[in-house]
Amino acid sequence: MIFNNGSKSKSKSKSKSKSNSNSNSKSNNIDRKEFISHVETKKLGIWSKIQHNFKNSSLYALFSRLDVKNPKTLQSAYQLSLQVSLLLLKAFITLKIATLDGQLVSSLISRKFKKFFKYLLFWLLIGIPNSLTDSLLEKSKRLLSQSIRVNLTLNLLDEYLPKNGNSTIYQLLNSQNSSINDPNHRLTNTVENFSKSISILPSQLLTPILDILIAANHMSKSSENSSEGALMLGMVANLSTLVLKVFTPNFSILNNMRNTLENKFHEFHSNIILNNEEIALAKGHMREIDLLDTSYFEFERFERMTLRRLAIYNFAISFIFKYTLGAFGLILCSVPTFTTAYMVNFQNDERVVSKLSSDFVSNRSLLLKASDSLGKLIQSKKNIQNMIGYANELWDFEKELIDINESSELESIINIQKISKDNSNNNIETPLLTGANISYGDEITFNKVPLITPNGTLLVKDLSFSIKQGDNLLIIGPNGCGKSSLFRMLGGLWDIKDPGKLIVPYSKKDLFYLPQRSYFTYGSLREQIIYPDSYDDYRDKILHAKQNGEKLIIDDEYLISLLHKVNLEYLLNYDKDDDDDDHDDYDDYSGNDINDNGSVVNVIENNNDSSSNNETSNSHHGISKETSCSANCIFMIPNLDRIKKWPDLLSVGEQQRLAMVRLYYHCPKFAVLDECTSSISSDLERECYKIATQDLKITVISVCHRTSLWSFHSKILKFKKIEIENKNGNETEGLATTLFTSFDPELRLKRHEEVIAIDNTLKRSDELAKRLNALKKMKNTRSGRRPAMMYFGEDDDDEEEDDDDDDE
Numbered sequence: 001m002i003f004n005n006g007s008k009s010k011s012k013s014k015s016k017s018k019s020n021s022n023s024n025s026k027s028n029n030i031d032r033k034e035f036i037s038h039v040e041t042k043k044l045g046i047w048s049k050i051q052h053n054f055k056n057s058s059l060y061a062l063f064s065r066l067d068v069k070n071p072k073t074l075q076s077a078y079q080l081s082l083q084v085s086l087l088l089l090k091a092f093i094t095l096k097i098a099t100l101d102g103q104l105v106s107s108l109i110s111r112k113f114k115k116f117f118k119y120l121l122f123w124l125l126i127g128i129p130n131s132l133t134d135s136l137l138e139k140s141k142r143l144l145s146q147s148i149r150v151n152l153t154l155n156l157l158d159e160y161l162p163k164n165g166n167s168t169i170y171q172l173l174n175s176q177n178s179s180i181n182d183p184n185h186r187l188t189n190t191v192e193n194f195s196k197s198i199s200i201l202p203s204q205l206l207t208p209i210l211d212i213l214i215a216a217n218h219m220s221k222s223s224e225n226s227s228e229g230a231l232m233l234g235m236v237a238n239l240s241t242l243v244l245k246v247f248t249p250n251f252s253i254l255n256n257m258r259n260t261l262e263n264k265f266h267e268f269h270s271n272i273i274l275n276n277e278e279i280a281l282a283k284g285h286m287r288e289i290d291l292l293d294t295s296y297f298e299f300e301r302f303e304r305m306t307l308r309r310l311a312i313y314n315f316a317i318s319f320i321f322k323y324t325l326g327a328f329g330l331i332l333c334s335v336p337t338f339t340t341a342y343m344v345n346f347q348n349d350e351r352v353v354s355k356l357s358s359d360f361v362s363n364r365s366l367l368l369k370a371s372d373s374l375g376k377l378i379q380s381k382k383n384i385q386n387m388i389g390y391a392n393e394l395w396d397f398e399k400e401l402i403d404i405n406e407s408s409e410l411e412s413i414i415n416i417q418k419i420s421k422d423n424s425n426n427n428i429e430t431p432l433l434t435g436a437n438i439s440y441g442d443e444i445t446f447n448k449v450p451l452i453t454p455n456g457t458l459l460v461k462d463l464s465f466s467i468k469q470g471d472n473l474l475i476i477g478p479n480g481c482g483k484s485s486l487f488r489m490l491g492g493l494w495d496i497k498d499p500g501k502l503i504v505p506y507s508k509k510d511l512f513y514l515p516q517r518s519y520f521t522y523g524s525l526r527e528q529i530i531y532p533d534s535y536d537d538y539r540d541k542i543l544h545a546k547q548n549g550e551k552l553i554i555d556d557e558y559l560i561s562l563l564h565k566v567n568l569e570y571l572l573n574y575d576k577d578d579d580d581d582d583h584d585d586y587d588d589y590s591g592n593d594i595n596d597n598g599s600v601v602n603v604i605e606n607n608n609d610s611s612s613n614n615e616t617s618n619s620h621h622g623i624s625k626e627t628s629c630s631a632n633c634i635f636m637i638p639n640l641d642r643i644k645k646w647p648d649l650l651s652v653g654e655q656q657r658l659a660m661v662r663l664y665y666h667c668p669k670f671a672v673l674d675e676c677t678s679s680i681s682s683d684l685e686r687e688c689y690k691i692a693t694q695d696l697k698i699t700v701i702s703v704c705h706r707t708s709l710w711s712f713h714s715k716i717l718k719f720k721k722i723e724i725e726n727k728n729g730n731e732t733e734g735l736a737t738t739l740f741t742s743f744d745p746e747l748r749l750k751r752h753e754e755v756i757a758i759d760n761t762l763k764r765s766d767e768l769a770k771r772l773n774a775l776k777k778m779k780n781t782r783s784g785r786r787p788a789m790m791y792f793g794e795d796d797d798d799e800e801e802d803d804d805d806d807d808e
């Protein structure tokens with residue numbers, strides 16, 4: 001089988017070539033390379049060609065990434081060799097059973113009952129190893145599939161969520177060049193399907209080959225004309241495969257199409273789950289049903305088409321291999337019987353008849369099995385094509401992840417080398433940001449940084465500002481001008497393009513980001529607060545602080561005091577009655593178990609080390625025996641262990657307050673607050689800012705619309721959109737400019753209020769001027785008195801006259 005994804009990359013490079021001339025020449029280069037390699041492979045022999053193509057295949061690339069010394073890889077190799085041994089054993093048993101079948105018939109015909117029962121007993125006994133081999137084979141297939149799956153998943157996850165904290169997922173999902181939009185599907189379904197198809201491959205290939213070899217060998221022993229017969233059988237089999245090609249669909253393409261349609265359907269469902277509240281409030285059910293129906297209908301139509309083609313294919317396989325080849329096999333088996341019967345001196349001797357019957361029965365059973373196996377061998381093409389499809393999908397995914405990570409790793413290495421040269425210190429943590437235009441310091445400085453979106457839209461030509469610790473910065477500007485984009489650059493999600501330079505703190509813990517809606521996980525309340533710290537980090541920090549005799553120890557009590565500060569202490573007793581149910585619901589999810597004190601014990605850790613029962617029964621969140629005594633002192637307050645669906649339980653305002661607690665816990669030097677308190681009441685919002693800026697001395701860079709927060713800032717960065725004339729001479733909104741200055745909140749607020757007052761007065765005077773005009777018009781109409789109408793009462797006229805008097 002030839003594995004090649006060359007055509008895919010060719011079409012990919014072709015599509016890119018349309019977009020610009022650079023990529024055009026690049027794709028031409030790729031085409032030329034492919035052409036040269038194609039010519040080179042043509043010169044090679046068949047075996048070398050297979051080797052060459054295999055080495056260029058996704059399957060090879062995928063497996064070459066696996067670590068050979070990894071226990072999981074060794075386990076897979078062990079399962080594979082076990083499966084091969086079991087298959088050989090199974091073939092041997094099949095041969096024995098076929099021989100026994102023949103001997104049973106022979107003893108029956110010659111009426112040797114003793115022998116018959118002896119063979120019957122053998123036949124029964126051989127059933128034990130046969131059944132055992134079958135069940136072990138099934139088990140080894142599943143274990144092989146499982147170990148391949150675990151190995152691949154771990155490999156992919158290492159690239160997907162790299163330990164160095166690179167924002168790989170963001171770049172994968174937001175990059176213009178990325179073709180991956182279903183990483184979840186690839187990480188789950190595709191990996192599972194791929195592992196399954198690999199695990200059944202040895203038995204799919206080896207069993208039929210062994211069956212055919214055994215049948216050929218057995219027949220050659222029992223018949224004189226076996227070589228001619230085998231030749232004829234080979235020719236018929238060859239002809240059959242040619243006929244079958246007509247009915248065989250391309251399973252790889254079918255598989256890819258199924259995945260695409262299934263993904264689309266899944267995506268619509270995920271959207272509904274994610275936005276359930278918005279859809280319910282907007283009463284958008286019918287619209288969603290339409291979308292789901294359409295995508296399901298497409299999927300269903302495709303499935304029906306596939307089933308139709310599969311039915312024809314299965315019929316062809318069954319008829320051609322089971323019956324056509326089976327019938328031919330029967331003819332071959334019967335040849336020795338007939339040739340013996342027509343021999344000149346043939347006597348109807350019982351011994352000869354029983355020998356002929358025995359040979360016929362064994363040959364027949366082996367040949368029928370072999371013809372059936374040949375069909376299965378042909379059918380394994382379907383599995384191989386599917387497997388190649390899955391391998392392509394997985395390798396495309398992994399390659400994309402590797403490319404993203406390698407580019408940022410290279411930058412990271414360069415930066416670390418730069419730093420270690422300066423500091424002559426080799427043991428340096430990975431920096432907050434990496435890149436050619438990044439340097440480190442105790443400040444945040446943007447120097448002529450062009451603000452460009454990933455799809456190339458220029459938002460601000462050159463953004464420049466600089467803040468040091470204590471310079472709280474307020475960012476204001478109209479919607480869509482690029483305020484959050486600035487934070488994306490600061491967070492390393494978007495590149496800093498030339499000639500821009502960015503100075504940031506080196507350590508990751510010195511900058512913290514709080515968006516309008518923070519991320520909360522299913523888990524304990526403590527986990528929500530300390531995120532992204534793990535329990536180990538939390539414990540280490542406490543132990544470190546205690547060892548160094550620090551005054552402030554950030555432990556459970558401190559967390560509770562923080563919750564008090566933002567009026568969230570009631571979360572400690574949240575839904576107390578439902579606790580048991582909730583624990584039941586989420587224990588499985590978190591891998592945690594609740595002990596008698598209501599604190600959490602990590603089940604995974606327990607399972608990992610079943611030998612140390614005493615150790616783990618005392619353990620808390622994976623903390624080992626040595627530290628278990630201190631663990632009891634660390635996880636003191638069981639109420640913080642309450643596991644809930646926090647994102648669903650909390651209102652937006654509560655989530656924002658909890659996010660502020662998270663900020664206080666981490667207490668970074670700098671914090672980006674992107675409208676993160678917009679749903680908190682004004683008084684509490686001021687209190688939250690006061691704690692951050694004045695009590696904890698966190699330097700904030702905030703986007704906020706309420707003037708009540710201005711007083712916490714000493715610098716301002718103002719975005720203003722500039723109007724650009726387009727070709728038609730119309731003005732359109734385009735770039736934004738920025739102005740960075742010092743900020744006197746009191747003065748600014750006074751001016752702001754003055755501006756509002758003047759604005760209101762102007763508006764009022766406009767209204768008064770309009771009213772005056774209207775009244776003047778009325779008066780002019782009055783002076784040219786219209787004739788009184790028949791149905792106007794006298795009173796009306798009088799009233800109008802009174803009005804006129806008043807006006808005057």
Ligand SMILES: Nc1ncnc2c1ncn2[C@@H]1O[C@H](COP(=O)(O)OP(=O)(O)OP(=O)(O)O)[C@@H](O)[C@H]1O
Pocket residue numbers: 174453454455459478479480481482483484485486
């Ligand atoms: N991932 C992205 N890819 C491409 N363009 C983006 C991306 N994210 C944002 N943009 C575009 O960048 C522009 C600025 O967006 P940004 O989120 O920075 O606005 P903002 O000033 O924060 O607005 P608001 O006050 O509404 O939050 C918008 O036109 C938006 O469409």
